[in-house]
Amino acid sequence: MNATATTSLRETFCTFTLGDLFFGVEVLQVQEVIRHQRMTRVPLAPERIQGLMNLRGQIVTALDLGTRLGFARRSHDEAMNVVIRTPDGVVSLLVDEIGDVVEVNRQQFEPPPDTLQGVSRELIRGAYKLEGRLLLVLDIQKAINEAA
Amino acid sequence: MEQLDEIVKEFLVESYENLDQLDSDLLALEEVPDDLDRLASIFRTIHSIKGTSGFLAFPNLEKVTHVGENLLVPLRDGELRLTNEIADGLLAMVDAVRDILRQIESTGVEGEGEYADLLSRLEQLKDPGAAAPPITTDESSDFSDNPGDNDNAGGSEATIAPAATTEDTIAVAEHSSETAADFTALEATASLDGQSPSSNTADSSSEVAASESASPAPTPPQKPAPETQPTPVAKAVEPKRGSDEPDRSSHNLADSTVRLDVKLLDRLMNLVGELVLSRNQIIQFSRRIEDASITAACQRLNLITTELQEGVMKTRMQPIRNAWSKLPRVVRDLASSCGKQVEVVMEGAETELDKTILEAIKDPLTHIVRNSVDHGIESPDVRESNGKPKEGTLWLRAFHEGGQVNIEIVDDGGGINIARVKEKAISRGLVSEEQVEQMTERELTNLVLLPGFSTAAKVTNVSGRGVGMDVVKTNVEKIGGTLDIHSVPGKGTTLRIKIPLTLAIVPALIITSDGDRYAIPQVSLLELVRLEGDRAKREIETIHSVPVYRLRGNLLPLLYLNQELRTATFSPETKTSETVNIVVLQAEDRQFGLVVDEINDTQEIVVKPLCDQLQSISAYAGATIMGDGTVALILDVLGLARQGNVVTENHEKAISNAGFRSNDQGTRGHSVLIVDPGDGGRVAIPLSSVARLEEFDASRIEQVNHRPVVQYRGQIMPLVGVDGAPTYASGSSDLIHVVVHSRNGRDIGVLVGSILDIVTESNIDLASEERIIDGRVTQVVDLSRTLAHLALPDEFSAA
Structure with missing residues (x-):
């Protein structure tokens, strides 16, 4: 995923909001964005696992990113799915709203300040200082894997 | 071809493929002579052909490949660089090998061909510095003349000492072999003896044409001067091979088989799985639409999908022989090292099962067989004194x-x-003495499957190294199988492994718990118990708040699925007022009841693995997609049982469930299914002849030749009465109850009025017609007998 970063200064992000946060995931990692789907809950599973859904015959695990970041659990009926390809398979992140695809300049990037602590510090790789707001870069691998 | 045995056939198919690869490898190698990977691959190919040919006793082939291999060694090790001459030599060798293979294919034997000159040439190439080794003419059918050299048809070409010249002729040689063969067959033998040392090979006995001279100068018959630079000739090899192809016997083995990457098959299997799901969905939709043409199309889709599924599954099926084949050798070696005599008898080696499963049982099988030989079969003198034949027998x-x-x-x-x-289990602390006293013989026997158990009095180098039967058992269970031991002192031991045919698509029971559907693989399903109204309250008892149910007199521990999954929104006490559905399941050697909200139906489901994050949850074996497109979790019965402490990992609390195994025909009674055949009477059917109990909607009954049938699991199942005569549902109820009897892979449905009970009766004589069961006169019907006359499908459709 760093291939684009090293070859050019520009990167493209798929953005979405979660609570009051504005996140971005490198666009090449995103398989698709879909509306809320019917989920099958998985009892006994870690809290961040929202359920399983049927994506054209493929069973995809949906992760509640909000829970992962420590937001209170909300109703997910309105949630959108950002379906992401990872080395371990396809997962879906439940987010509040889908934003635009934005192109950013690497020079706008800055790692998170030390005052950012806890889980968020692990999941947020840094921020792009866009005009008017900060685009937070999500560390997908960490977001998916075991709770910190 | 028919007389070729299986191994030779496989060898031929494999070798043809390898040879084609070898040709292109060699040509590529000429471009990049230093490609060590390619060289290594060529070497391996030749080496494996050599190895197999030695094993199959094809000495000529072995000789040729051996020399070729010798030449490849310095190449591979970098001591020699690939030149055109060497490449030509190797290609000639490949052609020779191909020729021999063709001979083997058509005649079953190697043929008369001698490849002495090729051999010497290869030798020489390997050691260019040394004096030219003996050269011979080769009159065999393989090497005759140059393609253009028709007038020289009878002539075997000369082989001439200097390397560069020699191989040119040979490399191009084989084309006119057919014509040459007749003339040369005789000389071939002669030429062998005629080998002269060093730089010449005047094979005097050869015919005129073969006037090869010792000198580097080419002999007249050889039109293309052997002295010509090798390069053009090397090129000539190519087209010649091409033209050679059509000459091959039309029934070439390689044409009738295709080698496939297993990955491709896996992918196909997955796709078929998807198709099965889509089919289920479509059929579900079509039921809502009352349209004859849609229904017809769906039925066709249904049939085709089922056939496709079977076909694709078949591609992954392999005979169990593949897993067994090495066992006789294992047994032989082991027996001789133990000083025993053992004969291996295989029955049903054709039985097919999925490749993955086959791989998975190879090791457990070997282990069991080693155990049987080492611990089971006695030494010859002991056997003799026990009145048995000296030689022990091991049946597979x-x-x-x-x-x-x-x-x-x-x-x-x-x-x-x-x-x-007993002694061992107690001394190892696996069970207590009290427990042992309560155990049945069968349970005691199965103690050897516990971890840390080994009865070998002395540790041999064969078995008893601490890796015991428990590992075997675990491995078998991993693929959804079960392992059971039955032993008769002094007579022998039987180990029975039951494994599913395939892992990808399994029949499952769909249940509902707290609004979610779950699938339970039918392999672990024993029976369903439904308690209505008061019965639920009365019959579910508790031992210190642990719920149990008396199933035919034995205590069945109960697990509430909603509690196990922690989805329960209310406690079981409040629940007991409603209807209780108990799914009786088998986990290892225990039975337990799983209480669920609702029992839906049975379905073929496609097992899909769970993502990494969920794999650690032992309660699930995977997930599947249901007909309506939603995802359902597949419950792991063993995992649930462990979680609910029904089966404890350390086996300390081996609760004896004596007399519990319902279909154990050994020392215990028979279990019989009591049904009402529809006339208010009572009929007892031995459970052993009952495959399943099903309910169908009466509207699903169709007719073939005035006989009622019903579509069932992709097959057409005839419906009969308990007496075996075709019959229709009596009464006007919408649901019909069917006892499915399975024979030779076909199901026959026995239509009954209602299912009454299952009881275990000691000493039921299946031959007797009537007896008193539960205080009422009951007719005993042996389905395998009453249905014996029943037409199986062929007759059924023809009638």
């Missing part, structure tokens, strides 16, 4: 039964010494 049996494969490893040895097992 495999057969299909109820969608599963049974594999039995039977020996006629001493059997398992129960007393020693």
